Amino acid sequence: MPEMVKNDPFWLDPKDLHRPVYVREGFLKPTIPAFHVFNPGFGVVNAEQTWG
Numbered sequence: 001m002p003e004m005v006k007n008d009p010f011w012l013d014p015k016d017l018h019r020p021v022y023v024r025e026g027f028l029k030p031t032i033p034a035f036h037v038f039n040p041g042f043g044v045v046n047a048e049q050t051w052g
Contacts, residue, residue, distance in 0.1 A: 002027045
């Protein structure tokens with residue numbers, strides 16, 4: 001996916017203020033996994049909607 005985004009001018013068009021930011025954050029910069037990946041108990045609590 002990052003190579004496709006880098007080669008297609010549609011995604012990095014500076015005229016649109018939203019697309020380039022989305023692409024940089026989602027594809028080009030490093031991402032962090034969701035918290036429940038590290039702690040399965042958090043996923044259970046989130047599924048049960050305990051916080052609400």
